[in-house]
Amino acid sequence: METVVDSQQDGSASDCVTDREAIQNQSTHSPVSTVTQIHYLHSVPRKILNELSSDTPGVPKIEEEKSEEEVTPSNIATMAVPTSIYQTSTGQYIAIAQGGAIQIANPGSDGVQGLQTFTMTNSGTPQPGATIVQYATQSGDGTQQFFVPGSQVVVQAATGDMPTYQIRTPTSSLPQGVVMAASPGSLHSPQQLADEVTRKREHRLMKNREAARECRKKKKEYVKCLENRVAVLENQNKTLIEELKALKDLYCHKTE
DNA sequence: GCGACGAGACGTCACGAATC
């Protein structure tokens, strides 16, 4: 009589863990809701910015509105020196440059995703004292314009998938959620800010790289385990068939 | 030798689930 070799004896088959039984369909849509203040989509710019960043993938870059002759992509380190840097209570950095560019960095997310630049111009102002913020979308859809009363305080009005920003006139009572830096620029230089964002991004990428490696390893082991189990069950099946056949023969001999 | 092709490994992004 044959001995049935079960992989559970060596413990490998019993260690078969079902990773994810059902592979769910993953939709790539990003919900868009209408917000009355300045807003941008989180999911869209990331890929677009990566496409825009040419030779060094992984290095976040800010695409500013450029003049005809100036095509050099500006990254964080080379952007205009901000005159005011604010930090919201959520840790977000908002810098307003001398040229009127508003830069928003979201340290909670990766560098590319969380960086936005708005350019302020004063042309065609329909309201007295108002400033038009030109929001250049990275998708190439054109620019959206927002009217800004007076000057330059950017307020994060909402967070989540659809963060919104309000630009308000600074008053004695700051809007809730906004922390003004003691002296503009003293919190972090743009370089430090960029370094921090880059560092966090690289850390996240490194962790994800390792996780992906681990996940693949796990998946390979799981597949191996399943193949092993198939082999064992086939072997078991074959043995049982032979056993059945032998019993049948024995029964036939006895009845004869 | 060389281009085409498939397989496997890898990095990254996106997103849901789990955890804090």
Add this chain to the structure above:
DNA sequence: GATTCGTGACGTCTCGTCGC
């Protein structure tokens, strides 16, 4: 609610094989 983790999907690279 924010952060971290796990993983599917996608694109890219490398390597081996095959036909020419």
